[in-house]
Amino acid sequence: MVTESHSFPTFARWRVTGVTKPSATSALSRALAEAVQIEILLEGEKILRAEQRITDLILVKDGRLRGTEQPPTNSGPGEVVALRDLLLGERIKEDIGAAGGQATIWRIPEKAFRAIARQYPDLSLLLFQVAFGATGALTQALQDDATKWQSLRPFLVASPKRGIIGNSKYATRLRKEILEAARDTSRGAVFVFGEPGLEKDEAAALVHFGSRDRREPMARVDCERAGDGLAAELFGAGSRQGLLAWLGAGTLLLNNVHRAAPSTLGALQRLVRDGNYSPLRTSSRVSSSPPPLIPADEDGGEAAWQSSPARILMTSEQRVPDLESLATLIKVPPLRVRPGDIADLARYFVRQAARRKGLPQANLTEEAIRHLESYTFPNNIKELESILDRAASQLTGDKAVQVPEDVFWFATQAQDRFRWNLLRPLPLLQRLFRSKLWPEDINFKFTAFVYPAFVALLLFGPQDRAHNFGLNLFWCYWWPLIFIVYPFLGRIWCAVCPFMIYGEIVQRWRLAQGVVLRKWPHKSVGEWGPWFLWALFLAILVWEEVWDLPDTAYLSGWLLIIITAGAMVCSWFFERRLWCRHLCPIGGMNGMFAKLSMTELRAQPGVCSGNCSTYHCYKGGPEEPPLGQETGGCPLYSHPAQLTDNRNCVLCMECDKACPHDNLEFRLRVPGVDLWSTHKPLTAELALLFTLLGAVYVHHLPQLLQQLRLDPDLAQAQGPHIAVSTLVLLAPGCIALGAHGLAELADAMSALMPGATAGQGKRVRGKPFLELAYGYMPLVWAGTLAHYLLPFLGEAGRILPVTAATVGLEEWGGGLPVLVEDGSVTAFLQGTCLLSGAALSLLLTRKIGARPWARLAPQCLAVLGFTAELWTLLLP
Numbered sequence: 059m060v061t062e063s064h065s066f067p068t069f070a071r072w073r074v075t076g077v078t079k080p081s082a083t084s085a086l087s088r089a090l091a092e093a094v095q096i097e098i099l100l101e102g103e104k105i106l107r108a109e110q111r112i113t114d115l116i117l118v119k120d121g122r123l124r125g126t127e128q129p130p131t132n133s134g135p136g137e138v139v140a141l142r143d144l145l146l147g148e149r150i151k152e153d154i155g156a157a158g159g160q161a162t163i164w165r166i167p168e169k170a171f172r173a174i175a176r177q178y179p180d181l182s183l184l185l186f187q188v189a190f191g192a193t194g195a196l197t198q199a200l201q202d203d204a205t206k207w208q209s210l211r212p213f214l215v216a217s218p219k220r221g222i223i224g225n226s227k228y229a230t231r232l233r234k235e236i237l238e239a240a241r242d243t244s245r246g247a248v249f250v251f252g253e254p255g256l257e258k259d260e261a262a263a264l265v266h267f268g269s270r271d272r273r274e275p276m277a278r279v280d281c282e283r284a285g286d287g288l289a290a291e292l293f294g295a296g297s298r299q300g301l302l303a304w305l306g307a308g309t310l311l312l313n314n315v316h317r318a319a320p321s322t323l324g325a326l327q328r329l330v331r332d333g334n335y336s337p338l339r340t341s342s343r344v345s346s347s348p349p350p351l352i353p354a355d356e357d358g359g360e361a362a363w364q365s366s367p368a369r370i371l372m373t374s375e376q377r378v379p380d381l382e383s384l385a386t387l388i389k390v391p392p393l394r395v396r397p398g399d400i401a402d403l404a405r406y407f408v409r410q411a412a413r414r415k416g417l418p419q420a421n422l423t424e425e426a427i428r429h430l431e432s433y434t435f436p437n438n439i440k441e442l443e444s445i446l447d448r449a450a451s452q453l454t455g456d457k458a459v460q461v462p463e464d465v466f467w468f469a470t471q472a473q474d475r476f477r478w479n480l481l482r483p484l485p486l487l488q489r490l491f492r493s494k495l496w497p498e499d500i501n502f503k504f505t506a507f508v509y510p511a512f513v514a515l516l517l518f519g520p521q522d523r524a525h526n527f528g529l530n531l532f533w534c535y536w537w538p539l540i541f542i543v544y545p546f547l548g549r550i551w552c553a554v555c556p557f558m559i560y561g562e563i564v565q566r567w568r569l570a571q572g573v574v575l576r577k578w579p580h581k582s583v584g585e586w587g588p589w590f591l592w593a594l595f596l597a598i599l600v601w602e603e604v605w606d607l608p609d610t611a612y613l614s615g616w617l618l619i620i621i622t623a624g625a626m627v628c629s630w631f632f633e634r635r636l637w638c639r640h641l642c643p644i645g646g647m648n649g650m651f652a653k654l655s656m657t658e659l660r661a662q663p664g665v666c667s668g669n670c671s672t673y674h675c676y677k678g679g680p681e682e683p684p685l686g687q688e689t690g691g692c693p694l695y696s697h698p699a700q701l702t703d704n705r706n707c708v709l710c711m712e713c714d715k716a717c718p719h720d721n722l723e724f725r726l727r728v729p730g731v732d733l734w735s736t737h738k739p740l741t742a743e744l745a746l747l748f749t750l751l752g753a754v755y756v757h758h759l760p761q762l763l764q765q766l767r768l769d770p771d772l773a774q775a776q777g778p779h780i781a782v783s784t785l786v787l788l789a790p791g792c793i794a795l796g797a798h799g800l801a802e803l804a805d806a807m808s809a810l811m812p813g814a815t816a817g818q819g820k821r822v823r824g825k826p827f828l829e830l831a832y833g834y835m836p837l838v839w840a841g842t843l844a845h846y847l848l849p850f851l852g853e854a855g856r857i858l859p860v861t862a863a864t865v866g867l868e869e870w871g872g873g874l875p876v877l878v879e880d881g882s883v884t885a886f887l888q889g890t891c892l893l894s895g896a897a898l899s900l901l902l903t904r905k906i907g908a909r910p911w912a913r914l915a916p917q918c919l920a921v922l923g924f925t926a927e928l929w930t931l932l933l934p
């Protein structure tokens with residue numbers, strides 16, 4: 059509680075004189091004034107306790123006091139607290155304290171109160187009249203007060219929502235400017251200027267509530283919304299009082315002053331400069347045309363100028379020299395020039411949003427912060443707040459949660475040029491995607507039963523490809539087909555993959571037991587997952603080469619078991635498909651090549667942010683008629699509106715099933731468009747890309763060693779074979795890195811050439827290796843496919859005799875038809891594949907690099923060199 063000494067307040071005089079005889083007024087008022095003490099009560103602070111006997115006269119100046127009993131007693135401005143108990147000398151029945159904010163009271167201590175009452179007997183009579191209903195003029199006074207607050211209410215600004223958040227030099231400077239304006243004792247006008255979405259009205263509110271006028275009312279008027287009625291609203295018209303008259307010495311905030319009707323600009327200028335205004339003659343409410351700016355007067359003669367003590371604050375998105383020159387200018391910097399503040403703002407907003415939605419404490423991951431910092435926020439703080447609000451809507455759980463980057467999406471991601479939604483002309487396709495058949499029935503009514511038999515065949519059946527139907531399927535069908543599908547349907551294999559079906563079976567069983575599965579450790583798997591899967595893939599490739607997996611059935615079976623075990627273990631502990639999103643080596647390869655696809659699944663971000671409040675596509679949830687089905691949400695924790703590439707979408711169509719707004723589009727697009735537009739490059743993904751290129755060379759190791767004039771017997775002993783294979787797998791990445799280094803060196807040298815002028819010699823840096831190296835991707839895909847075309851075209855067509863051989867009918871199977879082509883067709887297709895891959899790689903390199911060919915020469919030569927070497931190995 060804060061106590062101030064004070065001269066007798068005008069307010070008290072007004073209240074008390076309203077009910078006393080004029081002759082007694084001044085003397086009684088003076089006596090009260092001399093005795094009064096002012097106290098400020100903070101929110102919730104008690105002034106009286108139950109069972110206490112009240113002896114002081116206590117009046118409310120502003121704010122509100124409330125009792126604790128039901129119904130509570132309420133005392134507002136001008137009212138005497140517990141007057142009845144005071145007069146009757148009774149104990150009060152409840153605690154009484156400030157409610158709804160701080161309150162100011164006047165207290166006349168018991169001794170002074172008794173002395174005044176003895177000296178002025180009218181006071182006791184007056185108080186009895188007030189206490190027992192004879193309110194008379196006091197009621198009138200209160201009514202006037204109520205009218206004032208009622209008129210102000212639609213415009214009142216309660217308090218600023220927050221201060222200036224952030225520690226950048228811009229935020230620091232803004233805080234300083236606001237503080238200086240708040241401390242301006244002359245109460246000069248302030249002009250707050252900045253782009254949309256910068257919460258300029260909040261900055262203005264900070265000026266008012268940081269000043270010593272903070273207890274005066276602050277009213278806000280939107281000049282754009284008020285239109286031609288602005289002058290009538292502010293100054294009054296006819297008999298109607300204007301806002302300035304009600305506001306008194308408060309603060310007037312003119313929002314969007316750059317949009318004020320031009321006809322009002324002169325009057326606003328006068329108000330800001332001199333504090334003068336004149337009410338209009340007619341009310342704009344009854345006039346269809348804008349009220350003329352003619353001052354009202356008694357007889358239609360001269361203007362009736364009035365003076366307003368109100369302080370004027372203005373906000374604007376554009377410069378308004380006529381007003382700005384009369385005020386202190388505060389410029390609010392856009393968010394894009396102070397990205398250092400984004401993290402602080404985002405953390406604040408996500409905590410607020412989580413609290414509003416009744417969620418537990420929410421924290422942002424480092425990746426999420428980086429993701430936000432990479433965006434320019436054209437709509438500034440408002441946009442950031444709505445993004446965080448949307449993100450919080452997608453969170454679930456009852457423990458503290460880490461907010462991953464996947465729950466953010468930005469409006470600018472929707473670039474629909476050259477994209478064509480296939481679901482409109484092909485409604486049957488949409489019906490399939492929304493049906494239980496895709497992929498639930500396929501997975502759990504078919505594959506779940508066939509897969510164990512397949513693995514058993516590999517483990518216990520004949521061990522070579524000519525006699526094991528399973529091995530033939532594995533290496534001659536599955537592996538080539540998976541590469542053929544990438545450019546068309548990206549990662550669709552993962553929608554029907556048997557490895558994960560068993561992961562899901564485990565997970566469903568655990569959930570049925572009532573187990574609460576763990577949340578993903580986003581930070582660590584995001585950081586180490588891609589490297590883990592690369593290392594696992596590298597190990598598998600060495601294993602495949604040295605132990606000849608394509609011709610050793612039980613080892614191929616073990617490979618499947620290992621990947622399935624990974625999926626099952628992760629699903630045992632963690633929710634959804636952690637293994638598929640971050641750890642599976644096949645999934646990593648699928649996600650990478652899916653970026654080349656000519657199709658994509660996306661949601662329209664505008665519909666998601668404008669029409670959706672459930673985000674069932676991401677979170678999962680119950681049925682939302684008429685279209686939304688009950689689902690568990692995206693198994694990979696991807697939101698279809700924020701996908702920037704195909705890496706983390708397996709086309710399982712859970713989101714399409716869940717969306718009640720029919721907002722999913724399965725689109726045809728320019729193949730690989732992600733790679734030069736929105737995709738996020740990953741170092742570990744590039745390592746995987748070059749390892750896969752190395753794998754094609756490793757598959758032809760004896761020829762390669764021969765070409766390099768090395769002893770082909772190196773590949774005979776296990777140890778050297780492992781070492782050489784590993785080196786060959788790693789070599790293409792090193793060569794590509796070297797080529798990039800050469801390009802950088804050439805750039806640097808050209809900048810130092812003696813003939814280069816200052817401007818010309820300035821080094822223009824190319825794209826970093828991390829981005830540019832994705833240009834190799836078509837070649838790696840084409841090289842791998844060219845390698846697997848050989849078993850696909852030369853062996854897959856023998857499936858019938860191989861099946862017969864598997865069941866011990868080899869002799870009989872010799873008569874079964876086969877479909878294999880002679881080597882020339884395969885060679886032709888392999889050559890075409892390689893040349894196309896090389897050409898696409900060159901074009902993609904140019905597109906990503908966005909530089910002249912000459913500047914990209916080392917990388918282009920590397921592409922051609924890799925192609926030539928593949929050609930000699932695949933087409934000897």
Ligand code: SF4
Pocket residue numbers: 551552553555556557558621625637638639642643644645646648
């Ligand atoms: S990521 Fe791996 S386990 Fe998951 S669905 Fe794809 S291939 Fe199967």
Ligand code: SF4
Pocket residue numbers: 661665666667669670671672673674675676698699713716717718719720721722
């Ligand atoms: S895709 Fe559908 S369910 Fe998901 S956020 Fe958008 S509108 Fe909502």
Ligand code: SF4
Pocket residue numbers: 659675691692693694695696697698706707708709710711712713714
């Ligand atoms: S975004 Fe949709 S289709 Fe893609 S993985 Fe998630 S739920 Fe499946």
